[in-house]
Amino acid sequence: MNTLSSHVLDTTAGCPAAGIPITLTTPDGQSYEGMTDDDGRCKDWGQPTLDAGIYHLRFHCHGYLSTRHGNSFYPYVDIAFELADNGGHYHVPLLISPFGFSSYRGS
Template sequence: MNTLSSHILDTTSGKPVEGIKLTLSRPDGSTLTGTTDSDGRFKDWGTPFEAGIYTLRFHCHEYLISTHGKSFYPHIDICFELGDEGGHYHVPLLISPFGFSSYRGS
């Protein structure tokens, strides 16, 4: 069984980002949604995940415009593969108006 969490940090302010909508596309084409909490985190997908390729969309445009006045990215998609061995996967996102990065966290 795989589990999944995410965390968003604004690298310009050095703070977590609350209220970002997330859309997770599953291998079967279905989607799940969530919203980051006051610490910029989300983990309550309500289901374990099978192995396969997923896309996690971070809807960051409104936040970047309201906070920084500019945004190059209307959304950011991170595509990743969950294995069949089970385990926890963490997909953090570091954002600014003109850049982002991600990695497999713990």
């Protein structure tokens, strides 16, 4: 069984990014909505089954960055990744600032 979590960190402010909406799209095109909590984390996707395949996370960061920093070059950040059969837990962190972002496979 696969599980998925994410964590968004504001590298300009040096803190978690709370209140960022995230859309998870599954290989079959279904979409699920999540939101980062006060610690910038999201792990509740509305109970989708996470089978093997290519998934897509869209981080809707424009509102957060514009409000917090007065500017945002990116209206959203898209990350595509692949889950394996019985791959266990997957963690997709996002580091953001008004003019840059980075991601990696976390633990």
